[in-house]
Amino acid sequence: MAMELATEEWKGSHVLSVSDFSVESVAELFAAADKCKAAVNGAEGSDPAVLQVCKNKVLGLVFYEPSTRTNCSFAAAMQRLGGTCLQVSENSSVKKGETLQDTMRCIECYCDLTVLRHPEKGSVSRVSAYLRKPVLNAGDGDGEHPTQALLDLFTIANEQGGKIEGLTITMLGDLKYGRTTHSLAKLLAMYRVKLNFVSPQGLGMPESVKKSVAALGRAEVFECSDLQEVVAKSDVLYVTRVQKERFQDLAEYERVQGSFVVDSKALDNAMSTCTVMHPLPRVGEIAEEVDDYPNAAYFRQMENGMYVRMAIIAKVLGVL
Amino acid sequence: MAMELATEEWKGSHVLSVSDFSVESVAELFAAADKCKAAVNGAEGSDPAVLQVCKNKVLGLVFYEPSTRTNCSFAAAMQRLGGTCLQVSENSSVKKGETLQDTMRCIECYCDLTVLRHPEKGSVSRVSAYLRKPVLNAGDGDGEHPTQALLDLFTIANEQGGKIEGLTITMLGDLKYGRTTHSLAKLLAMYRVKLNFVSPQGLGMPESVKKSVAALGRAEVFECSDLQEVVAKSDVLYVTRVQKERFQDLAEYERVQGSFVVDSKALDNAMSTCTVMHPLPRVGEIAEEVDDYPNAAYFRQMENGMYVRMAIIAKVLGVL
Amino acid sequence: MAMELATEEWKGSHVLSVSDFSVESVAELFAAADKCKAAVNGAEGSDPAVLQVCKNKVLGLVFYEPSTRTNCSFAAAMQRLGGTCLQVSENSSVKKGETLQDTMRCIECYCDLTVLRHPEKGSVSRVSAYLRKPVLNAGDGDGEHPTQALLDLFTIANEQGGKIEGLTITMLGDLKYGRTTHSLAKLLAMYRVKLNFVSPQGLGMPESVKKSVAALGRAEVFECSDLQEVVAKSDVLYVTRVQKERFQDLAEYERVQGSFVVDSKALDNAMSTCTVMHPLPRVGEIAEEVDDYPNAAYFRQMENGMYVRMAIIAKVLGVL
Missing domain, CATH: 3.40.50.1370 (Aspartate/ornithine carbamoyltransferase)
Known part of the structure; x- marks a missing residue:
């Protein structure tokens, strides 16, 4: 998947593991992060349009274990881009016996992309196969936290x-x-x-x-x-x-x-x-x-x- | 109330029961939902202004029992219209003995409308009499979930x-x-x-x-x-x-x-x-x-x- | 600090105690509150630009004890100004033994200002010395709730x-x-x-x-x-x-x-x-x-x- 994340191949991709990345895709990502940093801080020559690129977009934050910091960081990121978030931490449907893939497919109905943190290693990668929209791995147990x-x-x-x-x-x-x-x-x-x-x-x-x-x-x-x-x-x-x-x-x-x-x-x-x-x-x-x-x-x-x-x-x- | 929801009578109405609706008001609602769907999906000929009609508006989501899905659906709906939400799930004032009508009257001070889910049948309808702004019934026990x-x-x-x-x-x-x-x-x-x-x-x-x-x-x-x-x-x-x-x-x-x-x-x-x-x-x-x-x-x-x-x-x- | 809050000295200030205020700074604040009230209610002659002054700004709401009302009030305030909020109530880092100043310095990384409610008298004032951005006291035990x-x-x-x-x-x-x-x-x-x-x-x-x-x-x-x-x-x-x-x-x-x-x-x-x-x-x-x-x-x-x-x-x- 490293190839996929280079150049124009980012759009629609899941982010599951550091092994998805190459030196080139990292460089591209960091150039974009620099732009974001400049825009948030109103640096000279920065592009304020960056702060509106996610206007009307919704990010679903699905956390099966608490991680205040990671959650806040993603939420702030989406909000700084002009978008909004849905928080799904305690899930009444899961208690009724719903599968992880069903939960994620439901949440993505409302969102443009999702972030998933789950205690089970490999879970984010497994569930990504069911999803039509990008999912970002925010930690899967002993697995990855790219x-x-x-x-x-x-x-x-x-x-x-x-x-x-x-x-x-x-x-x-x-x-x-x-x-x-x-x-x-x-x-x-x-x-x-x-x-x-x-x-x-x-x-x-x-x-x-x-x-x-x-x-x-x-x-x-x-x-x-x-x-x-x-x-x-x-x-x-x-x-x-x-x-x-x-x-x-x-x-x-x-x-x-x-x-x-x-x-x-x-x-x-x-x-x-x-x-x-x-x-x-x-x-x-x-x-x-x-x-x-x-x-x-x-x-x-x-x-x-x-x-x-x-x-x-x-x-x-x-x-x- | 079916009459009220037809034509120009929607504005300011509560939505309490399916019996509030007529064939005409349903048709009107679905025409609006079609517009929303087109706008969210950026369909050809859709009106992007729909995604800003609730700019600066606030929706209060008051859930006395958990319902992740219904809550997310309402929240995403408000956010897709350009508005924002207040989440009220665990309520420290209720623990102090506040009545449902007082809680709702307080929350509506901050909002343009509220959504209420409550385990007691008839509760949403009862409390609506106290409210100056629309309340939407998101389930009242064995009662309604319009x-x-x-x-x-x-x-x-x-x-x-x-x-x-x-x-x-x-x-x-x-x-x-x-x-x-x-x-x-x-x-x-x-x-x-x-x-x-x-x-x-x-x-x-x-x-x-x-x-x-x-x-x-x-x-x-x-x-x-x-x-x-x-x-x-x-x-x-x-x-x-x-x-x-x-x-x-x-x-x-x-x-x-x-x-x-x-x-x-x-x-x-x-x-x-x-x-x-x-x-x-x-x-x-x-x-x-x-x-x-x-x-x-x-x-x-x-x-x-x-x-x-x-x-x-x-x-x-x-x-x- | 009363002097500081008068005239141009508001920007960047913490709000810790009623003793920070003078008759003049109260009058200034109330004039601003009147403007906000008029804008929210779309009163004749009101300035709708007020509802966008916090566009792209983020407020961190850090509540170490529940206070639904105060929390909602601050959140609605920020949203009515066009900004967004981060909710930090249950904090997984605190459970790991993080100090209050570290938590607040982390949260402020994502925000433009923070609101802190904490059960310990004097805690908000103490922690404010560590912060680069304004913190608003939303109640510190038996202390202040300005x-x-x-x-x-x-x-x-x-x-x-x-x-x-x-x-x-x-x-x-x-x-x-x-x-x-x-x-x-x-x-x-x-x-x-x-x-x-x-x-x-x-x-x-x-x-x-x-x-x-x-x-x-x-x-x-x-x-x-x-x-x-x-x-x-x-x-x-x-x-x-x-x-x-x-x-x-x-x-x-x-x-x-x-x-x-x-x-x-x-x-x-x-x-x-x-x-x-x-x-x-x-x-x-x-x-x-x-x-x-x-x-x-x-x-x-x-x-x-x-x-x-x-x-x-x-x-x-x-x-x-």
Whole structure:
């Protein structure tokens, strides 16, 4: 499907997985996201017409598990394009025994496209076969969450002057269970980058992800368990949470936990241009003192989610 | 009130019951729904101004029981007309002991019209006396659900080339407890049609509904318990669910249940032009294989709900 | 901050407390609210452009405790200005342990301004220091609820021919725990008015509020426990609930409760121009028979909430 998302093939497409994307379709998407960002902020030379391209269009937001942030981001994206949303979270028909495909076919009767979040891996892809209009995967359990990976990559490009090739990106924390780092690693594997995976013992990046990255033969991978080994050469530091409940031995958790908190001291050896990212919410992994650091990009990353989702919506509707 | 809904009398009217409607007001409503449908789909010759007639208008959706589908349908209808919605489902004031009339009078302060769904029969009609602005009944317990009957009738007319007179409509399933078939039968009774009521023993159409139909002296009624007796001559087959919990004798349920599942075999003797309908959600009453049948109209029926509700909203606001 | 809200200083300001306001900034706000009211009602000479000043703007409604009415009022206000809303009530990130400031900084990424209701006194003010865009306090526990006091004052001015100076305002009911009367009293204290506080024994206006009122040296205060003592000379009667659960002695509750129900008889000695108000919901404190009384203003008061909030939103966004 990567081919489909290049050039004119966006219109009517589903967005199911990061593997639908190519370097070209990512570039096209980011160009559109830049336009959206400029229009929302009323930047000089921006095109205010962007803010009306979804006038009279309706987006159906179908969330089978709560995700306030992702939901708000998609909703804001649609509204910023001049469109409106339908929220479907608790569904009385599902309680009566309706199938997922019937629910989605009903909701799409009212909408121009839908966003689906569902706890079952593969569910969004499976149901997309029944749909006449685009569906965007907003997370299917342990499966994919492509728009998160795209907004992360967009943030990296934006914070690092537009380029991705040649960067050194360090991912820190629990890389075993963190879905966001898996998708991002797969997406970064399309570029000539250096990826450092820094995690506590036993919480390293899964073999399957490393194989996917290696298969493209472009990214170079290095693994270790101490941030200080790699922080000085990192252009980007992508922090994720280390969850207590993942540790069988609490003493082990107490031992490593401190090494995975990013504070001013942890960044002492970092370059002044090092971009600090986090998918949020954070619970102590990044100290509040880091917020004042000019390259602390996690709130901009959050905002970029809206611009990237605006671009995706506009692209699959064929209006941008 | 039937007179009121004809010609110029729509503006400011409540919509409480199918008995508010006449053949003329239905025709007027359906002409408006056709316009809405054309505009949403950007059909040639359609009027895009329809999509802005509710600009700056606000619809209050007050749901005292969950009904995702009906709620979404009304919300999408308002949004497709360029208006916006307020959702009032869980109400902190009601918990403090506020009366229904006070709640509705407060909500209408913010809105141009309201939609009310309430579990108590007669509640919407009762509260309408307190309101300055139109209220639309979206279901009051065992009472009325007029917009559902209207969208069903609109679908019949649309699927059958615009005419209702002369059609044979077969209603199948539990006709005793199925509110939708009651209202639809009453509405169809205004026309010269043939109505077949096919239900398991003990779940037949209530006497009160049959009396209402007979009172108008136009529709012809036939009752039986086997679809095959009437399927070949049916222009429309309206399927509803047979709920296990309605049977006192489980063996009886097991015995009849199969005869009330519509699959390809059940439709073997049907005309190729026979329209298959269902209010949805379905739970096995129509096999998925029927979905590919060109006259399987249940998802179009769902979509028509939005057009009919657009028309009703626009009519009572006097903007179409 | 009172100075800040006067003249051109509104844009970008937070609205945290009634003490942010001066007589001048209140007058400015009310002039804007009048414009909003005229525009919504399509009054002669009104400016329809007002209904589009928030086009493409997004308001984030973050409610940590339910308040259907306040939420709807803000949402309708934003929608009437041509903008849209994001609803954040149940927050999956908060459950993961996110701080309030992080949540609000994330939500504001998608929005142009936010409204926050939170059960903790001082929370809105505290979190405002972290925010780049305006936040409006929609109630922080026992603390402030400035927009309620402003809509009350706007209603008084509107019902009494535009003037506040010289009026006699009687507040009735539980004045000890009723947050709305505290804020309103503080706001009224900026004017030369007479304030009558009528409450059951032990539920009188707190000393702290009376001190604040006295400090400005403009309003005259009188306290009693019988409405009939002051009703004949009241220009405004502001009724609040007397909650059973506030009484330690149930017999005492039964004894006084009747004297705090406003019915036709209680108003026998009132002037024909006396404005009757209530923040709603009511649970018996005002008999339904009073609703027909021309100066029963509580539903208009509810509606005014929308106009005042439109004015506040437009002012802090700098678009009106």
